[in-house]
Amino acid sequence: MIASISDSIRLKKIKKQDMNAVVDWIDERKSKFYKIGWAYLKNHHDVEDVFHNTIIKVHDKIGQLKEDRYFETWVTSIFINECRAFYRKRKQTEMNSLQEPMDSSPLETTVDVLEDLDQLDEIHKEIIILKYLQGYSQKEIALILKLPVGTVKSRLHRGIMILRKIIEGGEDNGL
Template identity: 35%
Template sequence: MDDIEVARKAIQGDEEAFVALMQLHKEALLRTALAFLKNEHDALEALQETTYRAFKKIHALKEPAYAKTWLIRIMINYCQDQLKKDKRYARNGQAADSSVSDDLAQLELQEALNTLSPTEQQLIYMKYFQDVKIKDIAAIEKIPEGTVKSRLHKTLRTLRRHFEGKGEIDHV
């Protein structure tokens, strides 16, 4: 049985198909949660909450082919809600969570991502951390593919300027 058929059966109320659907996309959902929450415990909790929310609303999924993007959207929304609620970052800009890597490059990347708006961060996470295709991002966001491409280009240009300002890129 292929992914679309599993999703179709889950939408029709087949609980075993729903469990199979969650298993199919578990890794992508966990990667999304880790990218946002930076903590394995919080990511597992996010997966549980996403599973619960998806189970309650599976009947609302209109197109079985977009089950993965629908699940990722639920996960992203949950993670963003948690970040707002928990105020995971201290006022001085340092990560409040002690599990964040001490690796300088990781910290610099996180600092750069923190300069972006939540929408821009979400776009970067989906495209580069989750390998979500531009057409799927467009479907998730309900915007044209060209808009996704232009926003991605603008966001990458912003990140480039951030690193150039730090002296990370040396133009000889």
């Protein structure tokens, strides 16, 4: 959503492919996006790479934005897709080198919760991250992920149930 007149002016600059305007807009929201990136990647350098990739994609694909009021949702969707791609690429590299995943410790800190989230399927994890770490409504999540609201609700419920089992130490994560 475009929040202010300055955002509206900045969006006009972004639409004229002003790279500085894209960087400024993302920088103002960096902590919000960083939390999303960290939940996926848990590595500062990887999150920074995703920021750079997102900035370039927003700059290059701004012509694809259909409605200005969905700009933030559109950028968030690009950022999440970049996180997913980076995560898949890293996961594939780890599998090829046969590295063992790190053990999760019992729930004690936010980092432990994020580690527990890693045990969820991506479809459940991303919805929980967007809802509880970023504060998006189910309707906003549906727009970001291009899913029906009912699907978001069911995945959120199922993801919470699975996460609860993980936190409580249950071995059967499939319910």
